[in-house]
Amino acid sequence: MAHIKIKRDKCKGCMLCIKVCPKGQLKEDSVLNKKGIKPVVFLGQDCTGCTFCGVICPDTAIEVYK
Amino acid sequence: MKKVFSRTSSLRDVDTHYCSGCGHGIAHRLIAEAIDELDIREQVIGITPVGCAVIAYNYWNFDCVESPHGRGLAIATAIKRVRPQNIVFTYQGDGDLAAIGTAETIHAANRGENLTVIFINNAVYGMTGGQMAPTTLIGQKTATSPRGRDIGNEGYPLKISEIVAQLPGVYSVERVSCDSPKGVLKAKSAIKAAFKNQMDNKGFSLVEVLSACPTYWSLTPADSLDWMQNTMSKEFPLGKIK
Ligand SMILES: Cc1ncc(C[n+]2csc(CCOP(=O)(O)OP(=O)(O)O)c2C)c(N)n1
Ligand code: SF4
């Protein structure tokens, strides 16, 4: 199944990936990363591998597998 | 299972100093992807600006030369003329390219230099604290237009891409916007085409990239994308200008 990997400590918590994911596959984590911000986590039920989250991420924190 | 999206090798695996949601990070990645897809990393020389992107050379994995503020196209002209085998591009903000560097921009364009220009329009001076830029929208509040840009006082947003497109020496001008995944992909093909033009000796190619500065727009990154779609792109219409 398609899925993504998030580099937690690269994430700056802009939430742009949450905004653009057509499937609602991402949410804000409750635990801080090394930068001291809440990164995003992958929910991973029906990711289509569309790459939108990776394409919009300004910090190249997302890898997409399909 | 195949990896279908990840960092390209011309982009270093390092954290950037950019604010959360800043468009510079996206633009840097698109340039790196275009360069790797065209397989020109060993030929490329990037001219980095003064502005928030002043240390872009730390984020790219190819040769760069740092320019004084606004002088990118003078330096690029010199390098390309001495080393025509290299692929030379400038990366410049609106303060850099369209304010202090207006003369260099117009004259390099008018000479039809065989160069690639990536012009990052975020409608403010980011690095120095969010002052008004030539591209600031009418009514937009900035540190130096606290009541909003007033045309009576500060004039109109400068459409440098449209101006440059008038010059016979210019081969191609396109405006794109990193306001959605679709917009980002369009921006990438425009950037790639602008590099390809130089490889084919077509002449001066400029890509204006509308790019978010959530910090000095006083918007969240998500609302910044909406503002670009609903407001900024009305003043700066997207598409091929030349
Ligand atoms: C000769 C000179 N004049 C002024 C400055 C101050 N200065 C630094 S960056 C900048 C403007 C940056 O704005 P922009 O080019 O739009 O880039 P951004 O930071 O928004 O990416 C100015 C005026 C300078 N460094 N050198
Ligand atoms: S690849 Fe597409 S569907 Fe999967 S998480 Fe990213 S945006 Fe959502």
Ligand code: SF4
């Ligand atoms: S777009 Fe990138 S930096 Fe922004 S929240 Fe998502 S993973 Fe983090």
Ligand code: SF4
């Ligand atoms: S001030 Fe604006 S342009 Fe500069 S890094 Fe922050 S968001 Fe980006």
